Amino acid sequence: MATKRRDFLAGAVSAAGAAMTPNLSHGHGHSHDHDHDHQVVPSDPTLRVKALESLLVEKGLVDRAALDALVDTYEHKIGPRNGARVVARAWTNPAYKQRLLTNADAAIGELGYGGQQGEHMLVVENTPQVHNMVVCTLCSCYPWAVLGLPPVWYKSAPYRSRAVIDPRGVLREFGLEMPEDVEVRVWDSTAELRYLVLPERPAGTAHWSEEQLAELVTRDAIVGVAKVAPPAKGVPA
Amino acid sequence: MNGIHDMGGMHGMGSIQHEKNEAVFHEKWEGRAFGLSFAMDSFDKWTLDAFRHQIELIPPAEYLRIRYYEKWIAAYIELMIKAGLVSRAEVESGIPAPGSATMGPALTAAQVPAMIASGSPASRDVPVAARFHTGQRVRARNINPVGHTRLPRYVRAKVGTVERDHGVFVFPDTNAHSRGEKPQHVYSVRFTSRELWGEQAAPRDSVYLDMWDDYLEPA
Numbered sequence: 001m002a003t004k005r006r007d008f009l010a011g012a013v014s015a016a017g018a019a020m021t022p023n024l025s026h027g028h029g030h031s032h033d034h035d036h037d038h039q040v041v042p043s044d045p046t047l048r049v050k051a052l053e054s055l056l057v058e059k060g061l062v063d064r065a066a067l068d069a070l071v072d073t074y075e076h077k078i079g080p081r082n083g084a085r086v087v088a089r090a091w092t093n094p095a096y097k098q099r100l101l102t103n104a105d106a107a108i109g110e111l112g113y114g115g116q117q118g119e120h121m122l123v124v125e126n127t128p129q130v131h132n133m134v135v136c137t138l139c140s141c142y143p144w145a146v147l148g149l150p151p152v153w154y155k156s157a158p159y160r161s162r163a164v165i166d167p168r169g170v171l172r173e174f175g176l177e178m179p180e181d182v183e184v185r186v187w188d189s190t191a192e193l194r195y196l197v198l199p200e201r202p203a204g205t206a207h208w209s210e211e212q213l214a215e216l217v218t219r220d221a222i223v224g225v226a227k228v229a230p231p232a233k234g235v236p237a
Numbered sequence: 238m239n240g241i242h243d244m245g246g247m248h249g250m251g252s253i254q255h256e257k258n259e260a261v262f263h264e265k266w267e268g269r270a271f272g273l274s275f276a277m278d279s280f281d282k283w284t285l286d287a288f289r290h291q292i293e294l295i296p297p298a299e300y301l302r303i304r305y306y307e308k309w310i311a312a313y314i315e316l317m318i319k320a321g322l323v324s325r326a327e328v329e330s331g332i333p334a335p336g337s338a339t340m341g342p343a344l345t346a347a348q349v350p351a352m353i354a355s356g357s358p359a360s361r362d363v364p365v366a367a368r369f370h371t372g373q374r375v376r377a378r379n380i381n382p383v384g385h386t387r388l389p390r391y392v393r394a395k396v397g398t399v400e401r402d403h404g405v406f407v408f409p410d411t412n413a414h415s416r417g418e419k420p421q422h423v424y425s426v427r428f429t430s431r432e433l434w435g436e437q438a439a440p441r442d443s444v445y446l447d448m449w450d451d452y453l454e455p456a
Contacts, residue, residue: 045267045270045310046265046266048310049266049269050269052273052310052328052331053273055328055333056277056323059337059339059340060340060342061280061323062276062343063346066272066276066344066345067269067273067276069346069350070349071262071268071271074261075261078353079261114356115353115354115355115356117356118356119357119358119360122425135245137243137244137245137389137391138243138245138289138387138389139242151256152256152263153256157244157247158250158251158252158254159253160245161246161250162247164246164391164433165391165433165434167430170253181441182441184430184439184441185443186444187444188245188444188446188447190388190446191403191423192359192423192447
């Protein structure tokens, strides 16, 4: 076992060296994550994380099946569909919406969501007069329980730096032009409160069911960098 | 600390790279790094505040260069070493020290759903008097601690209004450094964008921050 690991690490060093040379032009390890699609040689973190995982497993500190379960949970079970269901229920059920705005933890809990990074939720409502958007300027705080793990742009320097000083410019970059008479409120997640933006229900959905509405709601709308677009045509079949 | 992580209001960071249909984990190692971090939390050897501070200690140029979960791994390695779960030599060699005891028990797959569902609430059910009330004008203190703080630079010495009392929470500035939880009230405080950024800001806009009692003084 130990011999194999040593071989692996020796390979890791040379592979990392090989990866550096041809990839210098597109910034190895840089934040341009979308550039990594064509990477052939494993990147340096691949090898480092593999070595660390093996060490922790061998020391009895980590069970690989638990890692599989964690990855599977956040890839397939806890994601923006949770938040979309909360929003759709609020749109179709005024009593629920009232509970959501006054006691978000309990209301979100009614749908079975909560726990990790959703322990203390607050819901802020968009209206024709007020637009809310959420950021974490200090790190990457995000409502995992209703949206899953944050996308790269949310954790990145451009968004974190500008959301508070130029929210309208940021929204414009997302394709959203805010009229002057709309009040923009930015929520900087500096403590343990996690925010869900309740977007405006789009026109043309009067007879839609909760399930149909949930299909329209996007992650970006719940972060407050997008609106929920009206349906392209009529009620879905 | 006045570190690179405190980014609110900075210029020159470029345009926002929004990726359509973005994968939760872009490469397999990201998922493994996330899982390792989460699993190691189960030993309860450090706090979320200590983790955040460990990330803040990454040198600025590195902080901007490396990818998100690389920061996590860098921070967790330091936390695990400090907690005595691994040694630096073990991390560097990838091999357990000869004769080192098998530790654990490790978090199991069966325990994962319960660990996620229970979360780690930072609120504390202790009677602590609130120093401020809803509607009160407050000034963010002008403090520059070298350790961990959740008081961003851009709001220091600015005046805002308490909009809501969230209740009592663990205080990160002490908790991150194992100096106790120092539970205290956290408020939602509204600052007008003009107070923060001057005349260039839109007149009706505002920024809300969640702020601990110790960050505030009467205005």
